[in-house]
Amino acid sequence: MRPEILFPLFSNLTSIGGLGEKSAQLLKNLDCNKVADLVFHLPSSMIDRSYCPRLKDARPGVIATVTVKIIEHIAPARKSQPYKVVAEDDTEQMIVSFFKAYPASIQKNLPIGAYRVLSGKIEKFNNQLQMSHPDYIVRPEEAAAVSGIEPVYPLTAGITNKMLNKWIKQALQQVPQFPEWLDGQYIKEQNFPPFNQALLQLHHPKYAADLDVNSPERRRLAYDELLSNQLALAIVRQKVKKQYGRELKGNGLLRKKLLDKLPFKLTGAQEKVLKEINADQASPYRMLRLLQGDVGCGKTIVAFMSMLNAVECGAQAAIMAPTEILAKQHLETIGSLSEELGIRCELLTGRTKGKKRAQILEDLAEGKIDIIIGTHALFQENVEFKDLAYAVIDEQHRFGVHQRLNLSGKGNKADILVMTATPIPRTLLLTAYGDMEYSKIDQVPEGRQPVDTRVMPVDRLPEIVSALKRKVESGARAYWVCPLVEESEKLDLAAAEERFESLKKYFGNNVGLIHGKMKETEKDAVMERFKKGEISLLVATTVIEVGVNVPEATVMIIEHAERFGLAQLHQLRGRIKRGCQASTCILLYSYPLSENSRARLNIMKETEDGFRIAEEDLDLRGGGEILGTKQSGFNAFKLADLSVHKNLLLTAARDAQLIIETDPELSSPRGKALRILLYLFERDDAVKTYMA
Numbered sequence: 269m270r271p272e273i274l275f276p277l278f279s280n281l282t283s284i285g286g287l288g289e290k291s292a293q294l295l296k297n298l299d300c301n302k303v304a305d306l307v308f309h310l311p312s313s314m315i316d317r318s319y320c321p322r323l324k325d326a327r328p329g330v331i332a333t334v335t336v337k338i339i340e341h342i343a344p345a346r347k348s349q350p351y352k353v354v355a356e357d358d359t360e361q362m363i364v365s366f367f368k369a370y371p372a373s374i375q376k377n378l379p380i381g382a383y384r385v386l387s388g389k390i391e392k393f394n395n396q397l398q399m400s401h402p403d404y405i406v407r408p409e410e411a412a413a414v415s416g417i418e419p420v421y422p423l424t425a426g427i428t429n430k431m432l433n434k435w436i437k438q439a440l441q442q443v444p445q446f447p448e449w450l451d452g453q454y455i456k457e458q459n460f461p462p463f464n465q466a467l468l469q470l471h472h473p474k475y476a477a478d479l480d481v482n483s484p485e486r487r488r489l490a491y492d493e494l495l496s497n498q499l500a501l502a503i504v505r506q507k508v509k510k511q512y513g514r515e516l517k518g519n520g521l522l523r524k525k526l527l528d529k530l531p532f533k534l535t536g537a538q539e540k541v542l543k544e545i546n547a548d549q550a551s552p553y554r555m556l557r558l559l560q561g562d563v564g565c566g567k568t569i570v571a572f573m574s575m576l577n578a579v580e581c582g583a584q585a586a587i588m589a590p591t592e593i594l595a596k597q598h599l600e601t602i603g604s605l606s607e608e609l610g611i612r613c614e615l616l617t618g619r620t621k622g623k624k625r626a627q628i629l630e631d632l633a634e635g636k637i638d639i640i641i642g643t644h645a646l647f648q649e650n651v652e653f654k655d656l657a658y659a660v661i662d663e664q665h666r667f668g669v670h671q672r673l674n675l676s677g678k679g680n681k682a683d684i685l686v687m688t689a690t691p692i693p694r695t696l697l698l699t700a701y702g703d704m705e706y707s708k709i710d711q712v713p714e715g716r717q718p719v720d721t722r723v724m725p726v727d728r729l730p731e732i733v734s735a736l737k738r739k740v741e742s743g744a745r746a747y748w749v750c751p752l753v754e755e756s757e758k759l760d761l762a763a764a765e766e767r768f769e770s771l772k773k774y775f776g777n778n779v780g781l782i783h784g785k786m787k788e789t790e791k792d793a794v795m796e797r798f799k800k801g802e803i804s805l806l807v808a809t810t811v812i813e814v815g816v817n818v819p820e821a822t823v824m825i826i827e828h829a830e831r832f833g834l835a836q837l838h839q840l841r842g843r844i845k846r847g848c849q850a851s852t853c854i855l856l857y858s859y860p861l862s863e864n865s866r867a868r869l870n871i872m873k874e875t876e877d878g879f880r881i882a883e884e885d886l887d888l889r890g891g892g893e894i895l896g897t898k899q900s901g902f903n904a905f906k907l908a909d910l911s912v913h914k915n916l917l918l919t920a921a922r923d924a925q926l927i928i929e930t931d932p933e934l935s936s937p938r939g940k941a942l943r944i945l946l947y948l949f950e951r952d953d954a955v956k957t958y959m960a
């Protein structure tokens with residue numbers, strides 16, 4: 269249950285005075301859905317209204333707050349003219365003008381003979397002072413409310429800064445006095461103000477420095493948010509770790525047989541991570557380990573070896589891929605090797621239908637199938653295993669956080685290995701997985717050649733096409749990637765289709781097109797033709813899946829490369845690094861190209877180290893771009909900005925670990941305060957699921 273102290277912050281926006289249903293809808297565009305979101309909606313800049321000159325001294329072009337007497341109203345002769353009000357102080361006159369205004373409301377707000385305080389930008393035309401559309405008009409007794417510093421908030425259409433200021437002021441009054449949930453010593457070291465004070469101060473900036481993401485106030489709130497994230501993960505982690513699992517200690521016969529059959533030797537890195545995985549499998553506790561390895565480093569064989577361990581123990585193993593294409597690709601490698609080893613491996617996806625499906629389900633339940641490859645259908649549908657002891661989840665970042673936490677379902681305390689090719693920087697890893705057990709393959713098989721990466725302007729297209737034609741004629745296979753801009757899938761598709769048509773003029777029937785709107789069967793068919801070499805050039809939107817394996821493809825051209833995230837470019841480029849041949853990647857950009865974009869593209873030219881690329885991308889753009897989507901669980905922060913608050917995250921991770929070790933049920937006074945923190949930042953799933 270959510271602690272009562274939080275109820276006011278979790279009430280509807282419409283509970284705020286003067287905030288109606290319509291505005292509440294608009295505020296959703298700012299990610300504001302409840303009172304707490306308003307409280308965490310921080311100003312991005314400020315306006316100084318403390319300049320209160322006499323009119324004679326007012327500097328033109330500057331925002332000023334002046335006290336004047338209203339002298340006269342001049343209604344416009346024509347509609348296109350403004351409604352004018354003459355006002356003055358002891359020193360000079362000023363014209364206050366309103367375009368498209370309701371005379372009645374102006375007459376009410378600025379009655380003749382009355383004194384009013386106006387705040388807005390003063391201009392001087394033909395020696396005449398003017399102020400058009402004052403930002404504020406108040407009575408002299410209310411002057412203090414407008415003559416200070418006004419925070420400026422990020423806005424959305426239909427919502428003005430004035431409205432937000434009014435509403436946020438009220439929202440702040442709803443913030444209860446919270447108990448301190450941070451460690452006293454750390455607060456001192458960091459010079460952190462208390463939560464409530466930090467919040468108030470951030471909403472009432474006095475100096476530009478108060479808006480800095482590194483101000484003590486902002487860091488305090490960022491730390492609170494990061495700690496809630498880390499604590500939630502630590503709770504889950506601790507509970508999962510405590511579960512007893514299976515001790516998988518196979519006799520090694522199948523694995524030895526496999527190694528004898530492979531045309532290559534495992535790399536040192538592959539051997540190292542296999543040892544780590546085997547140790548987890550053999551332990552009496554449940555395994556939950558993340559295996560990270562750059563594209564092409566050979567994760568599949570590691571997964572397969574560890575699956576064989578389960579099979580040697582007489583149990584079943586499963587591998588789940590995020591898409592049909594990838595599942596089928598696993599079948600090609602794992603399936604055919606299984607056959608050679610004399611064990612049974614099958615594919616089960618949403619498209620396995622009818623008799624075939626029924627047979628597979630029956631054989632799985634009876635234990636006649638040793639290894640099953642599938643998509644998420646494997647875990648969602650009514651699939652029963654005789655004895656699932658080990659599950660591998662490939663390309664994990666495509667699955668949501670909840671799927672990740674709810675893996676337990678099918679297996680008999682199945683051990684779990686999660687694999688990802690996305691080079692997630694350590695910082696982001698922490699935010700999504702907490703301090704999860706983690707192995708990294710940090711070496712690619714020998715003999716791989718670096719990709720020759722070039723950055724070129726799109727003007728050079730004709731010359732690139734001719735060079736490509738020569739390459740294709742000498743047997744090369746190439747991808748041509750057109751960008752996907754999320755807002756308009758239609759336009760993207762049009763661009764890809766247009767490119768396809770224009771390339772057809774040069775390459776005839778030797779070119780194919782693949783995009784996200786095609787049916788799975790159509791996609792498969794095109795992919796198949798490309799694999800077999802029936803077509804040499806494949807024009808694609810970004811549907812060319814992470815992990816697709818066509819070793820013969822050695823050329824990639826990426827249009828509008830500047831629109832992609834670096835991590836995405838890295839994944840794409842990985843498609844042409846599969847074999848031992850030299851390969852070329854051309855990153856085409858269009859003008860205008862910002863300084864930052866150029867720097868980013870140059871990183872691609874400089875390095876093929878996915879981790880370095882990811883780190884640089886994080887520094888250049890913040891966390892959001894690494895994986896693109898918010899629901900992936902990365903960078904879902906309101907107050908923390910990982911490109912500047914990295915260190916806070918590392919501390920929060922240690923802090924969370926310590927808390928869980930010393931107060932596992934969060935029952936101490938600090939523990940109880942931390943429970944409020946978890947609810948405040950909506951990380952309460954962990955508490956609800958795992959705690960009393």
Ligand code: ADP
Pocket residue numbers: 532533534535538561562563564565566567568569689713714815817846
């Ligand atoms: P990823 O880690 O991207 O999933 P894969 O497992 O698909 O990579 O491996 C990429 C390619 O490298 C495959 O063709 C695989 O057969 C090959 N491979 C894997 N391990 C080695 C090795 N130790 N030596 C040589 N080639 C290897």
Ligand code: MG
Pocket residue numbers: 567568689815
């Ligand atoms: Mg793979």
